[in-house]
Amino acid sequence: MSEPERRNYFRDLYELGSDPSATLGRKIxxxxxxxxxRLGxxxxxxxxxxxxxxxxxxxTIESGEFRAGTIHDLETTWCRHVVDGRxxxxxxxxxxxxxxxxxxxEATCLQCYVGAPVRVDGDIYGTLCFSSETPREEPFDEDEQRFVELLTRWIGHEIERERHYQALDAQNERLDEFAGMLAHDLRNP
Known part of the structure; x- marks a missing residue:
């Protein structure tokens, strides 16, 4: 991979985090x-x-068996190797x-695959994978593998961050309820 292509990988990663108003779903x-x-x-x-x-x-599959929201037997997917091998x-x-x-x-009809584990709070959350129904002429090189690993780390971090914000919001909500009850009790002994 040439140096300009390598820089494009990093530019793409940088741009992922550049919109602070984007939702977790949009970032993913x-x-x-x-x-x-980028992987073609x-x-x-x-x-x-x-x-x-x-x-x-x-x-990115908009219709069919592996569109968002579908559930499958993990044991028939390429990703089982990623989860098992970590x-x-x-x-x-x-x-x-x-x-x-x-x-x-046979189960997925995929002939080309690269995937990596997504870790959230130290545990395997799932996988991020890229695939095709046709074989790839060249193997995935080290830069491409590192790019996939960086994407998984970034997604894991974003999921962690979202979970922590949700927990903080829930904690603040309980604190507000408690403060409201306390204020009521102080006004009406």
């Missing part, structure tokens, strides 16, 4: 779209695997790889 949508486009594959998917299932949280998995051409007879190849 941007991240998976940027990853899909057909699909980008963020999944939640916390309950042993493969729940599609967001996806590291990046790359398969440029499933048919010509050690995964040629993997159940995910």
């Amino acid at each position: 949508e941007q991240a998976i779209t940027i990853g899909r486009d 594959v057909d699909y980008g998917v963020l999944s939640y695997t916390g309950h042993g299932e493969y729940e599609v949280v967001d996806s 590291e990046v998995l790359t398969v440029a051409d499933a048919g010509a790889s050690a995964y040629s007879d993997d159940i995910a190849r």
Whole structure:
């Protein structure tokens, strides 16, 4: 990869965080779209695997089996390898790889895959993956793998941040209720 292409990866990552008013959903949508486009594959998917299932949280797939909101058997997906191994998995051409007879190849029809675990508060939340139904001519290089890892870290951080803000809002709401009751009791002993 040339130096200008490498800089474009970092520019894309920088731009993800540049809109402070963007919602978590919008940020995730941007991240998976940027990853899909930058890697030159057909699909980008963020999944939640916390309950042993493969729940599609967001996806560039707008219709069909793996659109956002669908739930699948984790054991039939490529992502099970990522969850089990807790590291990046790359398969440029499933048919010509050690995964040629993997159940995910038939179940998903995906012949090209790169995915990494998304960690939230130290635990595996799910996976971020990019894939195509056709094999890729070149293997995913180190820069592309690092780019996917950076995207997963960024998404994990954004999910953590959103959860912490929600917890803080709930705590403030309870505190306001308590202060209201206390004020009422002081006015009406």
